[in-house]
Structure formats: C-alpha cells, structure tokens
Amino acid sequence: VTPVILYLIYGFQHGFFENETTGRFLPQLWLEPSYWRGWLRLLHDSVSFAGLIFGLLGLLAVQNKRFRYLLVGLWVGYVVYGLIFSFNISTHAYYQLPLIPIVGLSLGSLVPVIIDHLKQVNSNRLSHLMVYGILLSGVAFSVLLVLRGSNIETDFESEVQTAIEIGEEIDHNPNTLYLADAYGLPLIYHGELSGEFWPSVSDVEFTAYSGGLVQSVEERFTNNPIVDNPEYFVVTNFEEFARQPELEAYLNDNFPIIAETDDYIIYDLHTTNAITQNTGG
Structure with missing residues (x-):
C-alpha cells in the first residue's frame, strides 16, 4: 500500500x-x-x-x-x-x-x-459425489462459456477492411469528422485519416455534468476547435447515430451522402465549400 x-x-x-x-x-x-x-x-x-x-x-x-x-x-x-x-x-x-x-x-x-x-x-457417499460433480460441472460450464465468449469476433479483418475502404473513399482526408467505435482510433489508424471524433451522447452528458459548455449540433460545426473546415463526416457507429436524431437531421438536410453501405455512411461537407455558408455565418 x-x-x-x-x-x-x-x-x-x-x-x-x-x-x-x-x-x-x-x-x-x-x-x-x-x-x-x-x-x-x-x-x-x-x-x-x-x-x-x-x-x-x-x-x-x-x-x-x-x-x-x-x-x-x-x-x-x-x-x-x-x-x-x-x-x-x-x-x-x-x-x-x-x-x-x-x-x-x-x-x-x-x-x-x-x-x-x-x-x-x-451422509451417503454417492450423494456427496453427486454434489461435487454438480459443482465441477458448474465450473466447467463457466469455463466453456468464457472460452466461447473469447472466440467471438476475434477476427477484425472486416473492420480493418471497412476502415481501409473509408480511407480510400475520402482520399485519407485530414479534416474529417467521425462518429465511430473506440473514439474512432481503429478508423484513423487503418483508414489513414485524421480529424475529430464527434462526441457521443455520454460525452455530452459528461460535459454538462462537469460544468462545461454544451453546444448544439450547428454550433459544433461552426465552432469546431480541431477541424476548422471539416470536409467529410463518417458514421460507422449506427447505434450512437440513432441516439442523436438532431445530428442525423442536420446532416441529411444539409449535405449529400457520397457513400453508404451496411457498415458506414459518408457525408460530403464540400457542398457549400464552408460550413459557415450553410449556417448563415
């Protein structure tokens, strides 16, 4: 200690x-x-x-x-x-x-x-053996579940290929906003791109509870501290995307989708050349 x-x-x-x-x-x-x-x-x-x-x-x-x-x-x-x-x-x-x-x-x-x-x-010995057998079976079953669980999704090749495909689709753009798992780190690495992770609902809640400034979707686009002029918005975490209907509506209303599969959506933010034109700035 x-x-x-x-x-x-x-x-x-x-x-x-x-x-x-x-x-x-x-x-x-x-x-x-x-x-x-x-x-x-x-x-x-x-x-x-x-x-x-x-x-x-x-x-x-x-x-x-x-x-x-x-x-x-x-x-x-x-x-x-x-x-x-x-x-x-x-x-x-x-x-x-x-x-x-x-x-x-x-x-x-x-x-x-x-x-x-x-x-x-x-006090029958056979009963005792049955009890020990049940306990050992329970342990063995637990170990089996752990081993089966460890084999789930151990092949990340498809995730890697998706990231590579996204990187090629946006020409490895350095000014990309992304809503992805693991704060987008696998996407950045394998897709060879950079930019800023779009905050999740939990991130926004944390900012609010800790006394930080909570911005609307439009404000985050116009006051982005890392990507001054984002060129693409990549979505791979569809569960989180569904939790942010304001973001989905803003993107769909203002920017075209240039690529969409079961694994990702890419919005082209070049439509107005600068986000501020789209928001009246």
Missing part, C-alpha cells in the same frame, strides 16, 4: 493526475435516476443480479472473522468507489472490474456451507 500512496501523493503534487481526476467526482449525479439505472445495468452485465445476491449471502456465511472483515471492506470500498467515480461507474463497463473478484470471493464462502449442510442431511 505504501508505494501506491507515495505514488499518488507525488502525482498530485506534480500535477499529472489533475486531468485524471477533473470531472470524475460528480455528487450531483447521486440524485439522478439515470445514474442508478446505469450502475445497476452495468452491474448486472458484469456479475448478474443473481451473482450479486448470492455474493452478499456468502458474505453473511463467512465464519472466519478476519476474512469477513476483509470482504466487508472490499464491498464497502466498491460502493465508495462507485459514488466517487459517479459518471464512469454508470457509463463504462470496465469500471465494474473490481466487483468481479469481490463477488467471486464471497460466492466461494457459500461452498463449504452448502457442503456441510448436505452432509448433515445425507
């Missing part, structure tokens, strides 16, 4: 943790239903409500005092962690990672209780 504490003190003293902490603690979200809904949704996606409930039951079943105090500390720490990182805990799935070992340790505490109870109910 001491090295971590010293590292944190050093980081805050020298200022390189400031960007990491700015806007992370947003206590006003505690009063927002969306915060709790988002946290519960991601919690369910990570360990399921059943895992959470049985994990809490396992906490009550711990016999060893020191281990119980350890688990209680971990559970309390997770809750405090979620309250401090209020925005991220409700929007970013990987912020649930600390919960997984906590639930695992808690569930493990239930196993001896179940086995002891079964021994009292039925």
